[in-house]
Amino acid sequence: KVYTDYFYNESAFNTHDGGYIPMEVPDIPQQQLRIPELLHPDKETDTDMYYTLTAQEGETQLLPGAKTKTWGFSAPLLGKTIVLKNGKTIHMHLQNHLPEMTTFHWHGLNIPGPIEDGGCHAPVYPDGHRDIKFKIHQPAATVWLHAHPCPETAYQVWRGLAAPVIVQDDVESKLPFPRDYGVDDIPLILQDRHFHENNQWDYRADYDPDGVQGPTPMINGTVNPYFDVTTQKLRLRILDGANRREWRLHFSDDLAFTQIASDDGILPEPVHFTHLMTTCAERHEIIVDFSNYKPGDEVILYSDDTPLVHFRIHEFAPDNTTLPDHLVDIPDYEPDPDMPLHKVVMSGMDEWVMIDGKKFSMQRIDYKMPINKTQLWDISNTNDMNGGMIHPFHMHGLAFTIVSRNGKAPYPNEHGLKDVIAVNPDEHVVIKVRFTVPGVFMYHCHIIEHEDGGMMAQIQVYDPKEPDKKYDLMDHETL
Ligand code: C2O
Ligand code: CU
Ligand code: CU
Structure with missing residues (x-):
């Protein structure tokens, strides 16, 4: 079966909102798609990996003429790709060479x-550093690193602080997926920007409390990119790295593609699509098969009518691998009888956004829950202003599964592990x-401006041996 719709409520899409900025590709020659370099470990043993990561300023040639002042993680813009292996202990030496605080x-x-999680x-x-250590215990996935200094997350991500992170494991490595990084396995970070005078960005000038958008699509930090396809199959690790924009993706000729992974891991079954909508911070890994094309052809990835990437087809060897119908097992847990349904309400737009009727406070714990217990959460979007909008709900510290959307089955690509779930206006999504x-x-x-605007809350997850453990929580003053 090949699905041909976007599933989301058409009326709630980005475009309905007064602040919507349509995209247009500037009339400049196509540029080769930037592929972030891999971050090399300082040291690697059988059990441990050591890295240094620097938040830094830089300059990037994005348009003809002046270079754009950009920020990145160990790179001028965005960041190097960090590959982490399940089971290993990771040591990160984090340095800040920016003129302001970051996380x-x-x-x-x-x-x-x-602390390790790196929230606010x-x-x-500036000029400081922090050493952290953590163990990877999760399945293979495309995750990401971004700045998170509340309430400046949106500004710093707009300036460029976002990098792909690939988790590898022994399950994924045995599946017949493309995995030659940069050749047939590439990240695709979807962002949009507004270029002002001298090709510079000006976040404050473009500010919109419902999320900053720009008219120019920027993919992996490239404007108007092309990619040379030299294999029959190509794996795209798509990340919506935009502050606010939703993307409605489809290829020329309505070429069908196969989704193999969502936010935090491989899907139980591959899902075939011609159209895919993504909201902020979600990841979708897809495999595109170019077998019906020949050298010299071009396949275009669009969002609505805007071309995002031109895939230039070259000679390739035939690839007859087929995907199994079943890819991985997703662990499932029964909700604990002593953990009743927990409700979370997202409401408002613009400056009025809230969670459970409250704005974020750095020192307030909004909810407590023990580790290793399973609870259903009902996440709703009250749609109480101007026809409402989609809010992509994200949780730190875990991957969840989707149980239902308004009592019905989740979308076909929502049967795997996720950490972002887009909630339509008037919808209740139940997650585990x-x-x-x-x-x-x-x-x-x-929507990062909503997060910075206070549509955020905190949970204390405790080990039952230490239910009242005290954490040093920053507040806006001590920052
Ligand atoms: Cu992308 Cu608080 O996170
Ligand atoms: Cu929102
Ligand atoms: Cu997060």
């Missing part, structure tokens, strides 16, 4: 909060929450 948030890693309680000051590591973690809307 290093591992979006999608199930590691302790609030783990500042690294089970933390395995303790700590204080944030949960929030991932």
Whole structure:
């Protein structure tokens, strides 16, 4: 079966909103798609990996003429790709060479909060550094690293602080997927920007409390990119790295493609699509098969009518691998009888966004729950203003599974592990929450301006041996 629709409520898509900025590709020659370099470990043993990561300023040639002032992680823009292996202990030496405080948030890693997780309680000051250590215990997935200094996350991500992170394991490595990084396995970070005078970005000038958008698509930090296809099959690790934009993806000729993974791991079954919508911070790994094309052809990836990437087809060897119908088993847990349904309500738009009727407070714990217990959470979007909008709900510190959307089955590609779930206006999405590591973690809307605007709350996840453990939580003053 090949699905041909986007599933989401058409009326709630980005475009309905007064602040929507349509995209247009500037009239410049096509540029080769940037592929982030791999971050090399400083040292690697059988059990441990050591890395240094630097948040830094840089300059990037994005348009003809002046270079754009950009920020990145160990790179001028975005960041190097970090490859982590399940089971290993990771040592990160985090340095800040920016003129302001930042944090290093591992979006999608199930590691302790609030320090290792890198939310707003783990500042690294200018010229400062922080050493953290964590163990990877989760399946192969595409996750990411981004800045998270509340309430400046949106600004710093806009300036470029976002990098791909690939988790590998022994299950994924045995599946017949393309995995030659940069050749047939590439990240695709979807972002949009507004270029002002001299090709510079000006976040404050473009500010919109419902999320900053720009008219120019930027893919892996490339404007108007092409990619040379030299294999029949290509694996794209798509990340919506935009502050606010939703993307409605489809290829020329309505070429069908296969989704093999969602946010935090391989899907139980591959899902075939011609259209795919993604909201902020979600990841979708897809495999595209170019067998019906020949050298010289071009296949275009679009969002609505805007071309995002031109895939230039070259000579390739035939590839007859087929995917099994079943890819992986997703662990399932019955909700604990002593953990009744927990409700989370997202409401408002613009400056009025809230979770459970409250704005975020750094020192307030909004909910507590023990590790290794399973609970159903009902996440709703009240749609109480101007026809409402989709809010992508994200939780730190775990991967959850989707039980239902308004009592019905989740979308076909929502049967795997996720950490972001887009909730339509007037919808209740039920998810299964089970933390395995303790700590204080944030949960929030991932329209980053909503998160910064207070649509965020905190959970303390405790080990039953230490239910009242005290954490040092920053506040806006001590920052
Ligand atoms: Cu992408 Cu608080 O996270
Ligand atoms: Cu996160
Ligand atoms: Cu929101």
